[in-house]
Amino acid sequence: MKIMKKLLLALIVLFNLHATVSAQSIEIYDRSGTTVLSGDTLTFWYPDDPNVSEGVFDFDATDFARVVNESNDTITIKLKRVVKSFINASEDFACWGSNCYGPVDPATTPVWDVNDLVVTNPGDTAAGLAPLQLYLDFNDNTGLAVYDYVFYDVDNPVDSAVLHVKWVVTLLTDVNEIANAIKKMEVYPNPAVNQFTVDLNAGIQADNQEIVIRDMLGKTIKRERINSRQEKFIFSTEGMTGGIYFVSYMLDGEVLKTSKLVVR
Structure with missing residues (x-):
């Protein structure tokens, strides 16, 4: 019993010492x-x-x-x-x-x-x-x-x-520059369970930007308009049954990049 008390006291001293040093x-x-x-x-x-x-x-x-x-x-x-x-x-x-x-x-x-x-x-x-x-x-x-x-x-x-x-x-304003930059778009985690992030990896100065998520039949499940310079978007998987979806970046109604997403 005495050995246990001494061991416990030593651990407390070490913990306090570590807390002091690492503050x-x-x-x-x-x-x-x-x-x-x-x-x-x-x-x-x-x-x-x-x-x-x-x-x-x-x-x-x-x-x-x-x-x-x-x-x-x-x-x-x-x-x-x-x-x-x-x-x-x-x-x-x-x-x-x-x-x-x-x-x-x-x-x-x-x-x-x-x-x-x-x-x-x-x-x-x-x-x-x-x-x-x-x-x-x-x-x-x-x-x-x-x-x-x-x-x-x-x-x-x-x-x-x-x-x-x-x-x-620089802010990307030219359509060709935007199309080239948006190739770096990432969707993660993939597969997704509760939520997922769409990361454009670019600050784009443009109106009429959207992230559109469609199912295998082409039905639009989610749609979010993008503010200029906004790079990351977090989506909930609520309402999305397990399966394959397609995440698209759209500018002026034109799809510039699509990534496949698996939801479990």
Whole structure:
């Protein structure tokens, strides 16, 4: 019995120690400081996005996030940028701490540690030149870039928070461009049980877009109009008996892409 009590006590101590060590000190908020952005994906569109501007660089995203020290200790925060995908011949910049850095070629520098160390007191926002400024020069190219911005404690790199940023350069408006881009449309999970997602994998600026789902006999089961720039749609399988269906993307009444879906 004593051995069991000692074992239980040891497990409790280890659990508390692990909880203390793994507690997250760094949090990312929106500009108002009320909404947590840590782990979220922010999408910036060019052109016509109110959160970005065309200035010295092609794509300026400034004053949209706050990095806060939520621990009881003063910590030193550093920024690391990790490339997930990039636009050919593009360069990116970052202002963090007391300086601005760049240009950096994402093709040759997929992981970039921004030099500045920002000492941040408990409860304070990491300050300096600005809380965070991000820039992208796409040099007349178009496409999709996805970067992870990781903020971490230099004395404990595991203690970190990440912000995923998606840069979408140009909106597809030409019919031929749309037809080519929509080839990447995905439907998942497939087979589906309770629900499924239709992911266009493209931001399309056009009216009269629809997702239409038909059964084997060609009967329309579901239909949803698409707002410009909307990429993902979640459908319930309610009312769909087990079997094969066809999911189509339509523009101005013309089918540009159809995928087969199995419902169980």
